[in-house]
Amino acid sequence: MFKPTRRETLALGAGGLIASMIGPQGMAHAAVGNTLTIAFNVNLPAFDPTVGPSAVNPTIQAIYRSVFDQFIAQKPNLSFEPGLLTAWGWSDDKKSIWMDVREGVTWHDGSPFTAEDVAWSLQRAGDAKTGNPIQFIWGTLSNFKVSGKRVTADAKQFDPALFKWMAFLTGYVLPKAYYEKVGAEGFEKKPIGTGPYMVDEYQGNAFLRLKANPKYWGGKPAFETVVFKFVTDATSRVAEIESGSSDVTLEIPYEEYDRLKAKKGLAGVATPISDIGMIFINNDAKIPKEVRLAAHHAIDKQAIVKRLLRGYGVPIDTLQAPEYEAYDASIKVGFDEKKAAALMKAAGFGPDKPYKTTLQTTRGLKPKDYEMIQAIVGMWRKVGIEAQIEVYEVAKHFELRTSHKLAPFAFYNWGNAIGDPSTSTGHAMFSMSPHSSWKTPDVDAKIGPLWGEADEKKRIAGYKAADKYIAEEGAVIPLLQYVQPIVFKAELKVTPNVSGALQPTLVKKA
Amino acid sequence: MIASVLVKRAGMAIVTLFGVAVVVFLLLRVAPGDPIAMMIGAGASASDIADLRARYGLDQPLLVQFGIWLAGVLRGDFGVSISLRRDVLELLAERLPATLELAGLACTFAVVIGGAVAVLGTLLRRRKGEAVLDGVNGLLLAVPDFVWALAFVLLLGVLWPVLPLSGRMDPSVGVPFVTRFYLTESVLTGRFVIAGDIIAHMVMPVLALALPLAAVIARILKDGLSEAMVQDYVLLARVKGMSELRLVVGEALRNAVGPTLALTGVQFTFLIGGTVIVERIFAFPGIGSMAIDAVINRDLPLIQGLVLVFGALFILVNLAVDLAVVALNPRLRHG
Numbered sequence: 001m002f003k004p005t006r007r008e009t010l011a012l013g014a015g016g017l018i019a020s021m022i023g024p025q026g027m028a029h030a031a032v033g034n035t036l037t038i039a040f041n042v043n044l045p046a047f048d049p050t051v052g053p054s055a056v057n058p059t060i061q062a063i064y065r066s067v068f069d070q071f072i073a074q075k076p077n078l079s080f081e082p083g084l085l086t087a088w089g090w091s092d093d094k095k096s097i098w099m100d101v102r103e104g105v106t107w108h109d110g111s112p113f114t115a116e117d118v119a120w121s122l123q124r125a126g127d128a129k130t131g132n133p134i135q136f137i138w139g140t141l142s143n144f145k146v147s148g149k150r151v152t153a154d155a156k157q158f159d160p161a162l163f164k165w166m167a168f169l170t171g172y173v174l175p176k177a178y179y180e181k182v183g184a185e186g187f188e189k190k191p192i193g194t195g196p197y198m199v200d201e202y203q204g205n206a207f208l209r210l211k212a213n214p215k216y217w218g219g220k221p222a223f224e225t226v227v228f229k230f231v232t233d234a235t236s237r238v239a240e241i242e243s244g245s246s247d248v249t250l251e252i253p254y255e256e257y258d259r260l261k262a263k264k265g266l267a268g269v270a271t272p273i274s275d276i277g278m279i280f281i282n283n284d285a286k287i288p289k290e291v292r293l294a295a296h297h298a299i300d301k302q303a304i305v306k307r308l309l310r311g312y313g314v315p316i317d318t319l320q321a322p323e324y325e326a327y328d329a330s331i332k333v334g335f336d337e338k339k340a341a342a343l344m345k346a347a348g349f350g351p352d353k354p355y356k357t358t359l360q361t362t363r364g365l366k367p368k369d370y371e372m373i374q375a376i377v378g379m380w381r382k383v384g385i386e387a388q389i390e391v392y393e394v395a396k397h398f399e400l401r402t403s404h405k406l407a408p409f410a411f412y413n414w415g416n417a418i419g420d421p422s423t424s425t426g427h428a429m430f431s432m433s434p435h436s437s438w439k440t441p442d443v444d445a446k447i448g449p450l451w452g453e454a455d456e457k458k459r460i461a462g463y464k465a466a467d468k469y470i471a472e473e474g475a476v477i478p479l480l481q482y483v484q485p486i487v488f489k490a491e492l493k494v495t496p497n498v499s500g501a502l503q504p505t506l507v508k509k510a
Numbered sequence: 511m512i513a514s515v516l517v518k519r520a521g522m523a524i525v526t527l528f529g530v531a532v533v534v535f536l537l538l539r540v541a542p543g544d545p546i547a548m549m550i551g552a553g554a555s556a557s558d559i560a561d562l563r564a565r566y567g568l569d570q571p572l573l574v575q576f577g578i579w580l581a582g583v584l585r586g587d588f589g590v591s592i593s594l595r596r597d598v599l600e601l602l603a604e605r606l607p608a609t610l611e612l613a614g615l616a617c618t619f620a621v622v623i624g625g626a627v628a629v630l631g632t633l634l635r636r637r638k639g640e641a642v643l644d645g646v647n648g649l650l651l652a653v654p655d656f657v658w659a660l661a662f663v664l665l666l667g668v669l670w671p672v673l674p675l676s677g678r679m680d681p682s683v684g685v686p687f688v689t690r691f692y693l694t695e696s697v698l699t700g701r702f703v704i705a706g707d708i709i710a711h712m713v714m715p716v717l718a719l720a721l722p723l724a725a726v727i728a729r730i731l732k733d734g735l736s737e738a739m740v741q742d743y744v745l746l747a748r749v750k751g752m753s754e755l756r757l758v759v760g761e762a763l764r765n766a767v768g769p770t771l772a773l774t775g776v777q778f779t780f781l782i783g784g785t786v787i788v789e790r791i792f793a794f795p796g797i798g799s800m801a802i803d804a805v806i807n808r809d810l811p812l813i814q815g816l817v818l819v820f821g822a823l824f825i826l827v828n829l830a831v832d833l834a835v836v837a838l839n840p841r842l843r844h845g
Contacts, residue, residue, distance in 0.1 A: 043803055045594045052594075053593050131562055204604075205795040231676050231793045233793075235660055239667045239675050240676065243671040394543075394806065395542065396542040399542060399543055
């Protein structure tokens with residue numbers, strides 16, 4: 001029998017140590033097999049998709065949609081399809097809703113998914129005590145009844161976007177029996193859903209490992225294992241994909257995107273997503289209409305996209321992106337320096353007598369945000385607007401926005417993954433919304449009647465009219481629709497998602 | 511003597527930590543950024559916002575909030591993280607070991623390398639080699655840890671990809687650990703393959719953190735050694751025929767190490783601060799990377815817990831260094 005001496009034991013240990021340090025790297029560079037590794041740009045703070053700040057983070061929905069199913073599913077082009085609900089609708093009097101629940105679905109622990117889970121999830125979402133940030137939608141439903149596979153509920157008022165919200169933030173079905181058994185903390189430690197992937201291992205700030213759900217109602221996923229590596233630093237994400245340590249990554253600088261996609265063995269896709277860059281205007285600042293319009297006309301958005309974003313961006317003049325239902329291509333403001341100068345002159349201002357103001361912006365939150373604002377300030381200066389740049393953080397922006405204390409002009413972005421006009425123009429421009437910085441009766445009069453409009457054609461036409469009016473009034477300055485860059489190994493095929501959620505189910509072997 | 515130093519410093523530590531708690535609590539409340547504003551949906555009403563504020567206890571007067579928090583801390587209850595929705599103390603206990611292993615390894619590496627460079631520099635004094643060594647040391651001093659981190663990412667992660675770029679261990683490793691000290695535990699339990707994987711993940715962050723500290727140690731220790739090398743006891747030993755290496759290591763080092771040790775303690779606290787950025791770059795799951803997320807999300811209970819832990823670490827490290835200096839110096843030891 002081999003009895004190693006102490007020296008031999010140490011030597012064997014050291015040998016094993018060195019071998020293991022070198023060994024795993026060979027695996028990391030292997031071609032894509034049954035494991036898909038995604039270098040992800042944000043951390044996953046919590047598993048419950050219905051509460052806390054992560055519940056309203058659009059990027060994290062990629063992970064939530066892997067583990068859980070939404071009431072209603074959404075295709076990559078933002079159109080809707082059956083999820084855990086197979087059919088849904090409003091009663092004829094628009095006072096209640098009905099939902100038919102998918103049959104034959106099981107939770108990750110093997111227990112059956114039922115209509116009770118749907119009723120409980122909606123009821124819980126509407127309960128203010130749970131802290132659901134979209135409680136203002138879910139709280140309008142009450143008196144849930146379950147009969148076979150059908151769930152019904154009363155609605156406080158008709159909301160044409162209600163079912164769209166069921167495919168959006170916090171619109172997830174959670175397991176009633178399991179959640180009640182393990183509680184909120186137990187659920188965070190061992191979450192289960194009905195989604196295509198099951199949680200296998202989670203290390204906060206490091207990685208999440210998922211295993212394919214073999215019994216998934218939508219068919220077995222393409223990869224046996226999916227690893228989300230939480231790599232929040234963009235340079236590190238570039239290194240992850242370039243070194244072959246990860247198979248897919250996203251949200252990297254456009255310069256790097258262009259360089260990487262040209263490299264052998266890598267491919268890329270860049271798609272406009274449901275996220276726009278815009279300049280909020282605070283009506284309390286009482287900026288003259290001519291100055292507001294001049295500020296819009298003075299911005300050469302095409303040049304900004306071309307020179308700062310290497311062409312990755314879509315200039316827009318309304319809060320609707322082309323993929324949204326109420327997008328109206330005829331609404332044009334356009335770059336016109338002469339017109340801007342004339343408007344400024346009419347307001348009594350010009351390069352010799354500038355209109356002094358403040359423009360707030362983030363720095364480093366979105367691609368070239370600060371540089372973009374610097375360019376805009378330069379363009380404004382030419383027509384007689386002298387803006388002082390003030391950099392703020394995300395938290396500060398939200399504090400100012402919800403307390404209606406943003407600077408006269410404030411740059412930020414606005415996501416709208418369901419593409420409904422109420423979740424773009426509606427909440428961004430209606431005075432009752434905590435996120436609106438333009439609170440005036442004339443715009444309210446355009447948007448107000450649309451909240452409960454049952455005639456969909458009339459509602460969409462109403463929002464188009466509101467957008468036209470807003471553009472004519474210069475109540476907001478939409479700048480561009482962002483483009484999301486994704487780089488991946490050439491042996492993969494990635495279907496880009498307009499919502500911006502890079503779901504593993506959208507990645508296949510080429 | 512050591513006992514009296516210990517008692518005095520422990521008392522000061524409590525006062526300092528209380529001061530840190532008060533300052534952090536107040537600063538966080540007056541600093542811009544509202545955690546509730548960041549999590550409300552687009553159509554939330556004023557009452558929805560008030561409900562959320564009440565849920566996280568942010569509707570109470572400042573003094574009441576502080577009293578509740580302090581009473582909780584004294585009971586060992588640091589509150590619940592707003593963004594991670596978990597017990598703050600549990601989260602800290604989960605993440606702190608990773609940072610301690612990282613910082614501990616970086617500090618050990620810095621001491622070894624810095625010490626070796628100082629000894630070598632002393633042996634090479636007044637020769638060409640000394641200038642070269644000083645030049646390299648100056649470079650290491652001038653480059654901050656995060657620049658080293660990015661340089662290593664490009665060099666050892668991309669151009670010559672021999673080391674893993676992110677995380678604490680390979681995601682495919684599924685070995686259960688009893689403690690959160692993964693490296694220590696895997697070495698102690700003889701799981702060398704796992705230990706190797708963990709070390710491989712730590713090489714780049716450790717180097718990034720250690721190199722600037724090693725340069726500081728090398729410079730201070732070399733100055734101390736140079737001073738000691740002209741003392742009478744060293745001259746006597748030289749006259750007795752002792753070799754240069756033995757003179758430096760056996761005689762001068764013992765007397766030169768005191769100031770270096772004190773400085774290393776102070777620098778170690780900076781090194782822990784440096785983990786915030788380095789952990790971010792390497793996606794290393796310690797308290798540093800958690801601190802950034804906590805600040806971005808204005809997760810007040812978590813930031814408060816993190817600052818207290820950082821504060822306690824600084825105090826403990828400095829206390830340990832002070833005790834070590836006293837223990838090593840007979841003049842201080844005997845009053």
